Amino acid sequence: MPKYAVLVVDMLEDFIHGNLKCERAERIIQPLKTLLDAARRYGFPVVYCNDAHRPDIDAEFELWGPHAIDGTPGSQVIEELKPEEGDFIVKKRRYSGFFQTDLHLLLRELGVDTVIVTGLHTNICVKHTTSDAFNWGFKIIIPKDCVEAFSEEDHKWGLSYMEKVYGAKITESAEVISLFRNLATRTRNNLS
Numbered sequence: 001m002p003k004y005a006v007l008v009v010d011m012l013e014d015f016i017h018g019n020l021k022c023e024r025a026e027r028i029i030q031p032l033k034t035l036l037d038a039a040r041r042y043g044f045p046v047v048y049c050n051d052a053h054r055p056d057i058d059a060e061f062e063l064w065g066p067h068a069i070d071g072t073p074g075s076q077v078i079e080e081l082k083p084e085e086g087d088f089i090v091k092k093r094r095y096s097g098f099f100q101t102d103l104h105l106l107l108r109e110l111g112v113d114t115v116i117v118t119g120l121h122t123n124i125c126v127k128h129t130t131s132d133a134f135n136w137g138f139k140i141i142i143p144k145d146c147v148e149a150f151s152e153e154d155h156k157w158g159l160s161y162m163e164k165v166y167g168a169k170i171t172e173s174a175e176v177i178s179l180f181r182n183l184a185t186r187t188r189n190n191l192s
Contacts, residue, residue: 002139004180005045005112006036009097009119009126011081012050014074019067022120024148024155029080031145032118035173040084042180045110047088048077049097049119049129058093095125098132107138114139116176118146122158134166143173
């Protein structure tokens with residue numbers, strides 16, 4: 001039976017309200033909250049992949065300006081989606097949640113074979129995290145109502161690219177929640 005984990009990429013103060021505010025991000029907060037609540041309820045791990053840059057020296061600042069500096073309020077997950085007990089937090093300094101982090105090791109130790117990638121930005125950090133997930137052999141699901149980008153064009157391009165190049169299953173959060181429910185029911189029935 002597949003083992004899922006939900007990856008939450010960069011749902012941080014600086015990306016929702018601060019230095020790199022994405023106006024379109026507000027629309028994914030509620031569906032993502034509902035998805036995370038379901039993952040926890042049905043026993044699937046939630047892993048936050050959060051930008052946590054070093055002040056003054058980070059190469060990303062040349063492109064995007066200072067943002068999500070480790071330890072600052074801007075690097076914190078927004079209040080509506082705060083990590084809960086039992087969730088995991090992986091700090092990253094580049095677009096991908098896998099690059100120079102322990103995300104791959106963590107997922108393998110959790111027995112995960114399929115990642116559900118959510119968050120910001122569809123065409124940047126979500127895409128690069130998905131690329132590395134594919135390269136490490138994970139199956140990929142993207143609930144399109146739980147990812148967003150600066151523009152509709154970037155959002156649609158990112159979804160199309162991940163589907164064509166990484167074989168990502170593009171779906172809706174309601175379908176993922178239904179999958180969680182069905183797996184939990186099957187597991188319960190197998191145990192009784």
